[in-house]
Amino acid sequence: MKLINENFIKIPATYLFSEIAKRVNLLQQQEPDAQIIRMGIGDVSLPLPDVSVDAMIKAAEEQRHSTTFRGYGPEQGYDFLRKAICENDYHSRGISMEMDEVFVSDGSKSDTGNIGDIFSSDNKVAITDPSYPVYVDTNAMAGRAGEPGETGAWSNIVYLPCNEANGFVPELPREEVDLIYLCYPNNPTGTTLTHAQLKKWVDYAREKKSIILFDAAYEAFITEENVPHSIYELEGAREVAIEFRSFSKTAGFTGTRCAYTVVPRGLMAYTRNGDAIALNRLWNRRHTTKFNGTSYVVQRAAEATYTPEGKAQVKALIGYYMENARIIREGLLKAGYTIYGGINAPYVWAKAPAGMSSWGYFDYLLKDKHLVTTPGAGFGASGEGFVRFSAFGSREATIAAMKRLE
Amino acid sequence: MKLINENFIKIPATYLFSEIAKRVNLLQQQEPDAQIIRMGIGDVSLPLPDVSVDAMIKAAEEQRHSTTFRGYGPEQGYDFLRKAICENDYHSRGISMEMDEVFVSDGSKSDTGNIGDIFSSDNKVAITDPSYPVYVDTNAMAGRAGEPGETGAWSNIVYLPCNEANGFVPELPREEVDLIYLCYPNNPTGTTLTHAQLKKWVDYAREKKSIILFDAAYEAFITEENVPHSIYELEGAREVAIEFRSFSKTAGFTGTRCAYTVVPRGLMAYTRNGDAIALNRLWNRRHTTKFNGTSYVVQRAAEATYTPEGKAQVKALIGYYMENARIIREGLLKAGYTIYGGINAPYVWAKAPAGMSSWGYFDYLLKDKHLVTTPGAGFGASGEGFVRFSAFGSREATIAAMKRLE
Numbered sequence: 137m138k139l140i141n142e143n144f145i146k147i148p149a150t151y152l153f154s155e156i157a158k159r160v161n162l163l164q165q166q167e168p169d170a171q172i173i174r175m176g177i178g179d180v181s182l183p184l185p186d187v188s189v190d191a192m193i194k195a196a197e198e199q200r201h202s203t204t205f206r207g208y209g210p211e212q213g214y215d216f217l218r219k220a221i222c223e224n225d226y227h228s229r230g231i232s233m234e235m236d237e238v239f240v241s242d243g244s245k246s247d248t249g250n251i252g253d254i255f256s257s258d259n260k261v262a263i264t265d266p267s268y269p270v271y272v273d274t275n276a277m278a279g280r281a282g283e284p285g286e287t288g289a290w291s292n293i294v295y296l297p298c299n300e301a302n303g304f305v306p307e308l309p310r311e312e313v314d315l316i317y318l319c320y321p322n323n324p325t326g327t328t329l330t331h332a333q334l335k336k337w338v339d340y341a342r343e344k345k346s347i348i349l350f351d352a353a354y355e356a357f358i359t360e361e362n363v364p365h366s367i368y369e370l371e372g373a374r375e376v377a378i379e380f381r382s383f384s385k386t387a388g389f390t391g392t393r394c395a396y397t398v399v400p401r402g403l404m405a406y407t408r409n410g411d412a413i414a415l416n417r418l419w420n421r422r423h424t425t426k427f428n429g430t431s432y433v434v435q436r437a438a439e440a441t442y443t444p445e446g447k448a449q450v451k452a453l454i455g456y457y458m459e460n461a462r463i464i465r466e467g468l469l470k471a472g473y474t475i476y477g478g479i480n481a482p483y484v485w486a487k488a489p490a491g492m493s494s495w496g497y498f499d500y501l502l503k504d505k506h507l508v509t510t511p512g513a514g515f516g517a518s519g520e521g522f523v524r525f526s527a528f529g530s531r532e533a534t535i536a537a538m539k540r541l542e
Numbered sequence: 543m544k545l546i547n548e549n550f551i552k553i554p555a556t557y558l559f560s561e562i563a564k565r566v567n568l569l570q571q572q573e574p575d576a577q578i579i580r581m582g583i584g585d586v587s588l589p590l591p592d593v594s595v596d597a598m599i600k601a602a603e604e605q606r607h608s609t610t611f612r613g614y615g616p617e618q619g620y621d622f623l624r625k626a627i628c629e630n631d632y633h634s635r636g637i638s639m640e641m642d643e644v645f646v647s648d649g650s651k652s653d654t655g656n657i658g659d660i661f662s663s664d665n666k667v668a669i670t671d672p673s674y675p676v677y678v679d680t681n682a683m684a685g686r687a688g689e690p691g692e693t694g695a696w697s698n699i700v701y702l703p704c705n706e707a708n709g710f711v712p713e714l715p716r717e718e719v720d721l722i723y724l725c726y727p728n729n730p731t732g733t734t735l736t737h738a739q740l741k742k743w744v745d746y747a748r749e750k751k752s753i754i755l756f757d758a759a760y761e762a763f764i765t766e767e768n769v770p771h772s773i774y775e776l777e778g779a780r781e782v783a784i785e786f787r788s789f790s791k792t793a794g795f796t797g798t799r800c801a802y803t804v805v806p807r808g809l810m811a812y813t814r815n816g817d818a819i820a821l822n823r824l825w826n827r828r829h830t831t832k833f834n835g836t837s838y839v840v841q842r843a844a845e846a847t848y849t850p851e852g853k854a855q856v857k858a859l860i861g862y863y864m865e866n867a868r869i870i871r872e873g874l875l876k877a878g879y880t881i882y883g884g885i886n887a888p889y890v891w892a893k894a895p896a897g898m899s900s901w902g903y904f905d906y907l908l909k910d911k912h913l914v915t916t917p918g919a920g921f922g923a924s925g926e927g928f929v930r931f932s933a934f935g936s937r938e939a940t941i942a943a944m945k946r947l948e
Contacts, residue, residue, distance in 0.1 A: 137720065137750075137751040137752075137812055138661065138665055138720040138721060138751060138752055138753045138811045138812065139661065139662035139664060139665055139720065139811060139812055139813070139814065140660060140661060140662060140811045140812065140813060140819050140821070140824060141659065141660055141661055141662055141663075141824075142662070142813055142814065144660060144824045144827055144828070145813070145819060145824075147827065179613035179614045180613050181608070181611075181613070182608065182611070183605055183606055183607055183608050183610075183611035184602075184605040184606060184611070186606060188605075189602050189603065189605055189606040192598070192602040192605075192839060193599050193602050193603075196590075196595050196598040196599050196602065196839075197595065197599075199589055199590040199594075199595055199598075199797070199798065200589050200590060200592060200595040201589055202587070202588065202589050204589075205587075205588070205589035205590070205794075205797075206797040207585035207586050207587070207794070207796040207797045208585045208796045208797060209797055242648050242799075242833075242834075242836075242837075243833075243834045245831075245832065245833065245834040246832055246833055246834065249831060249832030249833075250832060253547065253683060254546060254547055254550060255544065255545065255546060255547055256545035256546060256547055256548070257547075258545060259544055259545055270831060270832070273831045274831060274832060277659060277828070277831070314543065314544040314545065315544060344543070345543040345544060346543075346544055347544045388611075388613070390613040390614045390834075391605070391611075391612040391613045391614060391615055391835070391837070391838040392605065392837050392838065392839070393648075393834065393835070393836070393837040405544045405545060405546045406543055406544065406545055406546065407545070407546060407548055407551070408545065408548065413546050413551060415546070418546060418547075418550045418551075421550055421553065422550070422683070425651075425655060425676060425679045425680060425683070426651065426652060426655030426656060426676070426680060427648075427649075427651065427652055427655075428648075428649045428651040428652065428796075428799065429797070429799070430648075430799070431648075431797070431798050431799040431837055431840050432797040432798065433598060433602075433798065433839065433840075434837050434839075434840075
C-alpha cells in the first residue's frame with residue numbers, strides 16, 4: 137500500500153497571506169470607498185529592465201529559426217551566463233570563482249528548498265527567527281524539523297532569535313548544529329550583518345564543521361560599506377558556505393524566473409564514517425538529475441543585466457525602491473514609531489506600539505489608515521510585536537501611505 | 543558535523559553519454575573526413591512554432607511596461623494555461639479535469655524527480671526496464687532503491703523487463719509494489735500499450751492500492767487508434783494515477799522549459815495508520831513551497847500551442863519527425879534488422895545482429911557507417927542487445943543515414 141511522506145501532514149497550512157486577504161476583503165466590504173494601499177507585498181512593481189526585454193525578444197527570435205534554435209542547454213546554465221556571474225558578482229569584488237561552482241536555476245525558492253536533498257536527514261538545522269518560511273517548511277518535509285509544537289516551533293529546529301535585545305544579530309547556538317540558514321540583508325527584518333558579525337559565523341562553521349546556507353537574494357540593496365555582498369568576502373567561507381543569489385528582486389525577475397546557487401569546489405561534508413565528500417559534486421548530480429536547465433530566453437534576459445546599460449537600469453530600479461524605503465523610514469520615524477531595516481534592504485521592520493501584537497498593529501493600520509502590511513508573527517515567534525513594510529510599491533502610493541501616518 | 547545524504551554516493555556516475563562522446567571523438571580523430579550523423583539524441587532539431595515565438599515576444603513586451611508587467615504568478619501556473627490544458631488535452635477526449643488538478647512546471651524531468659518528495663521512503667518501487675534513468679536515480683537519492691548490485695541493478699527496485707519475449711509489454715509484478723513508473727509511448731523502446739494492456743495496470747493498482755506514475759511525454763506522437771493518449775482514458779485511473787506531460791517533444795520546448803503534472807483530486811495515499819490523504823493537497827504543498835511558478839513568457843508560449851494555428855504548427859512538427867521515424871523503420875527493415883517502435887513514438891529500437899552487444903552494435907554503426915546511436919544497455923539491463931535510433935534529426939540526415947545501411 138502506497139504510503140505518503142508523513143512529514144507533509146505535520147506542516148500547518150500557511151494562513152498568513154490568506155488571513156491577510158480575508159481581513160482586507162472584509163474592510164473593503166465594510167468601507168467600499170477605502171483607498172487601500174498595499175505595503176505587505178514582497179513582489180516588485182516596476183517592470184523588467186529594457187535590456188532584459190530586448191534580450192528575451194532577440195533570444196525568442198533565435199528560437200524561431202533552425203540555424204539559431206537551441207534545444208536542451210546545460211542543466212547548470214549556459215557558459216555565457218555563468219561567466220557573466222563570475223566576473224560581475226565575484227571577480228569584480230576580488231572573490232575567486234570558477235564557472236563550475238555556479239549553478240543557474242529557475243529561482244532561489246527552488247534552490248533553498250531543494251538543497252536539502254544532498255544532506256542527511258539527521259543533520260541538526262539552525263534557522264534565524266523570524267525568517268522566510270521556506271527554510272523551516274522544507275526541512276520539515278525532509279524530516280529534519282522533528283515535531284511541531286503548539287506555538288508553531290518545531291522540536292528539532294534550533295531557532296536563532298533576532299530581536300531588539302540582540303540588535304537583530306543572532307547569537308551562536310549553544311548546541312552544535314550542522315546546517316545554518318542565514319539570510320542577509322534579511323527578509324523580513326531588513327537588517328544586516330557587518331563583516332565582523334558574519335565572520336563569527338564563518339569561524340564557528342569552520343570550527344564545528346557546519347555548513348552555512350547563505351541567502352543573499354537582497355544583496356543588490358546594500359548601501360553601506362561594511363556590509364558584505366557575498367559571504368565569500370569572508371576568509372575561509374569557501375570551505376563552509378553555499379550562497380543563493382537571485383535576479384528576482386535585483387532585476388524584477390519575480391515572474392521571469394532566474395537565480396543561481398554557488399557551491400564552491402572545496403566545500404566538503406561527511407559520510408557517517410568521516411569521509412569528506414565534495415558538495416559541488418553532489419549538487420551537480422542533483423541538479424543534472426532533477427532539473428533540465430533554465431529557459432534559454434530567460435538566461436539571455438539575466439545575462440543582459442550585466443551589460444553596462446543593464447547595470448545602469450538595475451541600479452535605477454534598486455534606487456527607486458530604496459528611495460521608497462527612505463520615505464517609509466522617515467515617515468514612520470516622524471510618526472513616532474521604532475523601526476529597523478530599510479537602509480540596506482527594501483523592508484522596514486516596524487515595532488508595534490507598546491502592548492500591541494503583530495496582528496493588533498496590522499489591524500490598526502488596516503482599519504485606521506487603510507494600509508496593508510505583513511504581521512511579523514507570520515515569519516516566526518520572534519517576529520511578534522512587529523510588522524513588515526515593503527518598499528516595492530509605487531512612489532506615489534508610498535508617499536500617500538506615509539502622509540496617512542503623519 | 544554536517545552529513546551528506548549517502549544515497550547520493552551509491553549512484554554510479556552516468557558514463558553513457560560521455561562514453562558515447564569519447565568514442566565519437568576518437569573516430570573523428572582517426573577519420574577526420576568522416577561525415578558523422580548523430581541519431582542518438584533525444585533533443586529536437588526543428589525550431590519553436592511561430593505561434594510560441596510570437597506569444598513569447600508579446601509577453602516580453604508586456605513585461606516592459608508597468609501597466610502590463612507580471613511579477614510572481616501562481617506557483618501552480620496561470621489559469622489561462624491550466625484552462626487550455628484541461629480543455630484541449632482532456633475535455634476534448636471526454637476526460638473530466640479541473641484546473642486545480644493541473645500543476646504547470648518547468649519540465650517533466652523536475653516533476654518526475656520531485657514527485658518522490660510526497661511519498662514515504664519505505665514505498666516499494668517498480669520501474670520498467672529499460673527506462674529513462676531519472677526514475678531509478680531519483681529513487682536511489684531518496685533511499686528507496688536499496689543498494690546497487692554489480693550489474694547496476696538496485697536491490698530494492700522491482701524491475702519490469704520489457705523485451706522481445708513479452709512483446710515489450712511488462713508483466714504485473716509478483717511481489718506487491720507501491721509506486722509504478724510507466725512511460726508510454728515508451729522511451730527508449732518506442733513501443734506502446736493498448737487500452738487493454740494499460741487497463742491491467744490500472745486494475746492492479748486499484749486492487750493493490752498502488753500508484754502509477756504515468757509519463758506521457760511522447761503522447762503527441764501516437765498515430766494508432768487503440769493507444770491511450772492519457773491514462774485517464776482508463777476507467778478508475780483517476781483513483782490511482784499521476785500523469786506527466788511535457789511541451790518539450792511536442793512543441794520543441796526542450797530549451798524553453800514547460801511541462802505539467804496531473805494529480806487528480808480523488809487520488810489518495812495512506813499514512814502508516816491507514817488514513818487516506820489526498821495527494822493533490824500534498825503535491826500542492828510541495829509545489830508552492832519548493833517552486834515559484836514557470837516563467838510568464840514561457841507559459842504564454844505554451845498556451846499558444848493550443849490555438850488553431852498552434853495546433854497546426856505542432857502537428858507539422860510531429861509529422862516531420864514521424865516521417866523520419868518511418869524512413870528509419872523502412873531503412874532498417876530493408877537492411878535486414880529486427881526493429882520495434884517508431885509508429886507511435888519518435889524512437890526506433892533496433893536489435894543488434896546475433897551475438898552482438900549494445901556497445902558492439904553501436905561501435906559497428908559508428909565505425910562502419912559513421913552513425914551515432916544510443917546503446918540500449920545504457921537504459922537498463924533489458925536494453926542489452928539493442929540500440930535506439932532517434933527520429934529527431936533533420937530529414938536530410940535521416941535519409942542519408944538510411945542510405946548508408948542499404
